[in-house]
Amino acid sequence: MRVLLVEDDEPVAESLRRGLVRYGFEVSWVTTGAAALAEADPYDLVLLDLGLPDTDGLDVCRALRRRGDVPIIVISARSDETDRVVGLEIGADDYVSKPFGVREVVARIRAVLRRARPAEQQAAAGPDRYGPRLTVDRRAARVRLDGAELPLTPKEYDLLAFLTEEPGALMSREQIMEAVWDANWFGPTKTLDVHVAALRRKLAGAVAIEAVRGVGFRLVVAPVPAASPDDSP
Known part of the structure; x- marks a missing residue:
């Protein structure tokens, strides 16, 4: 299971990356929206920070959703309910507010993937x-x-x-x-x-x-x- 992590805060990204690896995920980490949109290798899910240095994360979310149906979980320090609503409306599958624990993120990833997987695949698992x-x-x-x-x-x-x-x-x-x-x-x-x-x-x-x-x-x-x-x- 490959996760694309889009996060410019190095301590947050490193902590999250280590935690996800311990849970068996493969993590590719980029720090800008441009790098996220240029990522060529396939990935199964995107963890997307909204506060990126080069562009608004909501614009990245919108662009990713236009490309396909890969699950997107927004992670952000923004606590404004409007940002949450907009993120979900433009195609994010879930929203996690900072600060958060690795277990919460893993639980949300698994929940999103369960919803994204066909029912017959879930039953077969x-x-x-x-x-x-x-x-x-x-x-x-x-x-x-x-x-x-x-x-x-x-x-x-x-x-x-x-x-x-x-x-x-x-x-x-x-x-x-x-x-x-x-x-x-x-x-x-x-x-x-x-x-x-x-x-x-x-x-x-x-x-x-x-x-x-x-x-x-x-x-x-x-x-x-x-x-x-x-x-x-």
Whole structure:
């Protein structure tokens, strides 16, 4: 999934780019409206800032929409309701106001893409499977263990959904806190350990959440058991 990010504020763009990459998106970053309109490589979605140095982002949005139906999410510090209405009326699919968290942007991207994808493709996608016992249905925000729905708190689900984005990858505590508790979280990270412990209890035997001291956590999917000789026909 390739995202074209049009943003001239380097700290904002870098933070957003890193966050999107962690969620599995490929990001191409440009800083001007002219560069966005000149982008030759195909992309699946546009994140478009309105306050660009060379032109008004609304004009870029209008030009992109005339070219095709690629989803566009406007991101802006402008809080005026008029800008939101105009952006949506000229073809933007959604609008995110600064400051925002990466998780909010990812959630909006997924919602826009679900609306843009044909219904039959959505149905075909189905839940994601991790090993023989665990499935995560991100569309419905439901987790099943051995076919039965597993009761999770909202934060337990968010944590599991993040760790299963890339099984086996080591995620730092800072990455997890930013993704699950948002970049503006200023509380203790002990809450992360509490939620990891709860998930370990509920998912014992299906997946493991390994701790790397001083760094963070990785999710490891339990392998499919090898068949014994007695199981052969």
